[in-house]
Amino acid sequence: MSRKMKNKVLEQLKIERIAAEGKCVGHHEGKVVFVANVAPGDVVDVRVTKGRSSFLEAEAIKIHEYSSDRVSPFCSHFGVCGGCKWQHISYELQMTYKRQQVIDQFERIAKVPLPQVMPIIGSEKTQYYRNKLDFTFSNNRWLTREEIDSGETFERNALGFHVPKRFDKIIDIDHCYLQGNISNDVRNELGAFALKEGLGYYDIINQKGLLRNLIIRTTLDEQSMVIVQFGADDQEGIDKTMEFLHQRFPEITALMYIINLKKNETFQDLEVHTYAGKDYIEETMEGLKFKIGPKSFYQTNSSQAYELYKVAREFADLSGNEVVYDLYTGTGTIANFVAKDAKQVIGIEYVEPAIVDAKENAIRNNIDNTLFYAGDMKDVLDDTFVSNHQKADVIITDPPRAGMHEDVVNMLLKLEAEKIVYVSCNPATQARDVALLAEKYDVIKIQPVDMFPQTYHVENVVLLKIKEQE
Numbered sequence: 001m002s003r004k005m006k007n008k009v010l011e012q013l014k015i016e017r018i019a020a021e022g023k024c025v026g027h028h029e030g031k032v033v034f035v036a037n038v039a040p041g042d043v044v045d046v047r048v049t050k051g052r053s054s055f056l057e058a059e060a061i062k063i064h065e066y067s068s069d070r071v072s073p074f075c076s077h078f079g080v081c082g083g084c085k086w087q088h089i090s091y092e093l094q095m096t097y098k099r100q101q102v103i104d105q106f107e108r109i110a111k112v113p114l115p116q117v118m119p120i121i122g123s124e125k126t127q128y129y130r131n132k133l134d135f136t137f138s139n140n141r142w143l144t145r146e147e148i149d150s151g152e153t154f155e156r157n158a159l160g161f162h163v164p165k166r167f168d169k170i171i172d173i174d175h176c177y178l179q180g181n182i183s184n185d186v187r188n189e190l191g192a193f194a195l196k197e198g199l200g201y202y203d204i205i206n207q208k209g210l211l212r213n214l215i216i217r218t219t220l221d222e223q224s225m226v227i228v229q230f231g232a233d234d235q236e237g238i239d240k241t242m243e244f245l246h247q248r249f250p251e252i253t254a255l256m257y258i259i260n261l262k263k264n265e266t267f268q269d270l271e272v273h274t275y276a277g278k279d280y281i282e283e284t285m286e287g288l289k290f291k292i293g294p295k296s297f298y299q300t301n302s303s304q305a306y307e308l309y310k311v312a313r314e315f316a317d318l319s320g321n322e323v324v325y326d327l328y329t330g331t332g333t334i335a336n337f338v339a340k341d342a343k344q345v346i347g348i349e350y351v352e353p354a355i356v357d358a359k360e361n362a363i364r365n366n367i368d369n370t371l372f373y374a375g376d377m378k379d380v381l382d383d384t385f386v387s388n389h390q391k392a393d394v395i396i397t398d399p400p401r402a403g404m405h406e407d408v409v410n411m412l413l414k415l416e417a418e419k420i421v422y423v424s425c426n427p428a429t430q431a432r433d434v435a436l437l438a439e440k441y442d443v444i445k446i447q448p449v450d451m452f453p454q455t456y457h458v459e460n461v462v463l464l465k466i467k468e469q470e
Contacts (some may be wrong), residue, residue: 332358
């Protein structure tokens with residue numbers, strides 16, 4: 001029955017609301033239909049792309065009525081580029097549905113008594129809010145249907161983003177509204193220079209070509225880091241590229257390059273060469289300076305990171321006498337941010353270079369009450385570790401999207417800290433972990449924070465308190 005639905009056209013489907021992962025929901029003959037790239041209130045014809053016994057997935061092929069909640073997308077690449085899937089929805093409605101996403105995930109997955117979810121903290125900037133973007137060079141530019149049907153010949157080199165679900169196709173980006181400062185100028189002028197000089201764009205299929213990847217990082221005070229990944233060990237081509245950037249953009253704080261001959265673009269195991277300037281940039285938060293190296297993790301929305309960390313600090317409600325464990329500490333941003341209000345902060349992170357940065361950030365800011373350890377969380381945070389350190393009064397945890405390993409959750413239950421402040425970029429896995437922690441903890445506060453306008457992603461902070469002994 002479900003397979004027979006594939007490719008069937010459903011007419012005049014009323015789009016009712018937004019569900020998880022940004023898709024919208026309608027109903028057809030009692031079945032839920034998930035549709036991307038539409039808005040609540042739209043009336044559309046859709047083609048079924050996947051059929052299941054309990055739901056259908058479909059793509060919109062014709063819009064009969066447009067929702068009153070729609071707004072005009074501001075980017076010419078919207079609808080093809082996958083970076084900003086919600087530009088057609090007003091920001092007020094985006095925030096409403098992000099908060100609702102948190103509520104839905106906790107009611108569906110956590111299934112524990114909940115306080116009222118607080119109003120979401122919106123982002124003052126809804127454009128140019130990211131401090132890091134990765135662009136890809138490719139000799140296989142994505143062509144629009146109009147370009148293909150025209151029969152004309154087009155430039156096939158591109159510098160931009162991957163087409164969603166296509167590793168081998170790149171959309172050539174003219175202007176990106178995600179990152180400000182010098183980002184668009186650097187990308188466009190480097191692309192034009194490469195075409196003029198005949199520098200090879202990377203061929204992902206045959207694994208060859210000089211120019212492979214461009215990473216641009218910026219800070220709130222307009223420091224910038226530009227990293228070019230080269231797919232060939234061609235020093236003449238490398239020097240030509242880097243000298244162009246150095247001469248054209250002397251304001252770049254840290255100009256670097258990487259020679260990457262591997263089959264993927266990860267470079268944690270590769271040497272980063274500093275061509276000009278420093279080998280790092282700095283972000284400032286409440287007078288604290290955080291060093292950001294080419295391999296460092298830092299929240300990609302600097303302004304909202306500050307709002308997020310303020311919520312975590314408020315939930316922790318430190319008096320100066322507490323020992324804090326900061327799990328998944330990264331470069332120690334939260335740990336160093338709350339250190340002045342704690343007796344001691346102990347950070348744990350599995351990426352060793354990040355711990356090096358965390359220690360250096362503490363030294364640079366004259367913070368002497370932090371300790372940092374590198375290793376897999378489930379292996380480091382064990383009975384021996386706990387016995388060698390003071391007992392945690394407060395635990396702050398900010399795991400990756402997959403959430404915490406079950407062994408880590410079990411250790412938290414064993415530690416019985418008075419409070420757990422759980423920061424998450426994925427409310428679904430957060431709710432799953434909270435359900436396990438509910439054995440000994442009550443949920444006291446829930447605060448969503450919007451880090452990524454124009455997308456369906458939402459950050460969420462939960463305060464848990466140990467249950468009183470009966």
